[in-house]
Amino acid sequence: MLSSPAAKKRRTTGRRSCTECIKAKRRCDQGITACLRCTKQKLECRFPTNSVASTSSAPSPGSLFSDSALTVTSTAINEHNEQDLALDWSQFSSVLQDHNFGALDFTGSDHLSGGCLDSFSGMEDLLNPSVDTTMAMIRPSSTNLTIPPVVDSSSSELAAAISSRLDYGMAQLKRVPSKMVLQKQTPWCHPLLYEDIMPRSMQDVFASCALYQSKNETNSKFIFRYIEERVRELITSPTPSAPLEILARTQAFILYQLIRVFDGDISARAQADRDFPLLEPYTFSLQSIMTEEEEDPGPILQLYPTGPTKAIWKSWILRESARRTYLICFYFLSFYTLLQDKSYCRDHPPISTTWTASAHLWHASTVYHFAVAWKEKRHFVIRDLDYTDLLADANADDIDEYGRILIVSSIGIDDARGWFYTRGGLL
Template identity: 40%
Template sequence: MPPDRNRTSNSQGRQKSCSECAKAKRRCDLRQPSCLRCTRQDLTCLYPPAPATTGTPSSHSASMTLESVADDDNLFSFDAPSYPNGHDVELLDFDFCGGLGSIYSFDDQLNGDVGGSLSLSRLNYLPGKLFSASHITPYAQSRVEYSIEQLKAAPAMMVFKNQTPWCHPNLYEDYMPRSLQDAHAACALYSSRNNANATFVARHITDHLKELLDSPVPTNSTELLARAQALVLYQIMLVFSGDIRYYGQVNALIRQLEDIGTRLQTVVMEETDPSDPLPLYPTIDARAAWKSFIFREAARRSLLILFHFLAMCNLMRGHLSSCSSHLATGNRVTLSAHLWSAASAFDFAVAWNEKKHHLVKELNFADVLETARADDIDIFGRMIMTGLMGIDDVKGWFHTRGGTY
């Protein structure tokens, strides 16, 4: 039984639930100073005072560690930790509510200048208080849930298909840097976790992540891209593992992701977009163009997904601050499932010459919405479009184009 709350001190001869559990008619485990349910849901846990004492009721601590996880009552069907509500990281730009046609409109949503149905946090959330996934509105949920499901599937996809929606299967055909080799191995272990090996797997993943974070940041563009992709994979495993042993490194990795994103942005800005047709024979030019496209678009997609994921992490941590709009400046990404999924240089050249490929600049999807076909948009495109528009609007757009989401 919890200390200082035995049966003899209770005038009714039985234990009393805390006020929150009693109000919800839920069983209370009577832990002190806060029961497990209140800890998980960031509730203020107050017990009725015993008659023989004059002290004030115990209350939930004003701080929370990353070991606290979301309760089953949360809006989301996925397992997500409840992050502490710190103020050391701003909500980044490549996120889920930038607003079609104007990335800057997200500031209004964050600062409460739009209707309640379009805000990101529920009315029961007070700024500065503990924040968890239960405070996220259906409006925000409709923009992040699809991406989260794809992120959760990424480690297994990397193992079994040697790719993710932002990492092309042929990107490291000649050479895979050590950082991504280790992350690949970590993904394999992560995908094979069970009750018997969970401790070993957690130790392996967190130890290798620490080694990566302690190593110097490379200057070579391929090594830099591999490091960014590795860090994203590690963060996915840390955040969505549902295992308390992983949560300790989440905050540290958020800062590393921001730093590597800024460095990767420099690489992305240096890439150019050719427009000339490609000869089908001989294939030497097509092969060179295909290889260049793979690196260019993998870097661009990785940068977008990195900041997209950071924005989701920050949302779950309660960081509802203004966007860093400069991150969108000069950003480009080509949305073409035909180019990304080409199986050979010949297939790539045919798709390049015959299919429309949509060059999205600074997250302006106007041309995509007006001229693209449903089969032009792959998983990555769906993730970004859903983040900007919400799942219902994206489903509607696919339906009008004769496709399905």
């Protein structure tokens, strides 16, 4: 990969951020004479003289990832750890203050309905919050790195509010590939969904997630090459027609994207960005599963013989997994497009979203336990993110991990913790 003379000089000298950018906790483009920020703000641009050269190199500003139309600049990539789960919203609070998030409705019922989700300049950095070693992805329409304005105290409250609604969910999404391997489930994929039949797409992503758990510096390139081969096979395979295979394709694609987005590898992130437009059509393909009419089983399910109840249970597992997958796709898609400084637009709104809030039904391991939970435990059908009845009448043990993610995104982490505590549980 070709590098510009400036990029070569920076790698040779080990040059890092200038003192003014370090002090302001802003990304520095490391200009040879003076960085862009100092030039614009007429500041004295000085670089530390005792910087140690980084052992990791990154593509130069002139390098281009094929098919992704992304220009990538970087000094190095941090190894990600648990601290990465806390997104640094403070750096971008002044960018957020001109936009109204409301209750963070990502389904399209308000600001997404038939329109666009406004882009947020500079928000991509939230996935990799380190100032000095974070890669900078510049959108195709940009010719220069967009530097967010200086944070002022008047916007810090808004930034904290946004962070309180999204940090928790992003932390849970980052752990999903591991959960799939260890527990054979995700918050939107029932552990028994593929008990009888596991489509090829789900077999491949399961193997990819398992292989990814063993990734280290030595085998990283091999593992990502394997994952990319499986992604290409998924994307180029014929469109499935069976409901289970349609759902498996969408769930597999989400898992691949979660691996590539949160790992921190530059190439993987570029590949994820290139493929993200596929998420929406894969999501809409679930509508046929969700909208197919189901017979109302009534308040009591037959316990003997269990044949009819087992058929109802299997149908519920498929459709509830599809409903949850449909909604989490919009959650992921809306959040990621914000971070990528894009506008999320579409020609038509999604169908009305529903899902069942009941940990007892979701965690039932046998048809007997499902029938008993259906009869004895309350379950709440959540329509279009309306949690009024749930928050008024539910108990803490009624809410599974999926419900926790969406409740926090609606009311914020502090209120969610308070609600769970008053209902006999902990978040």
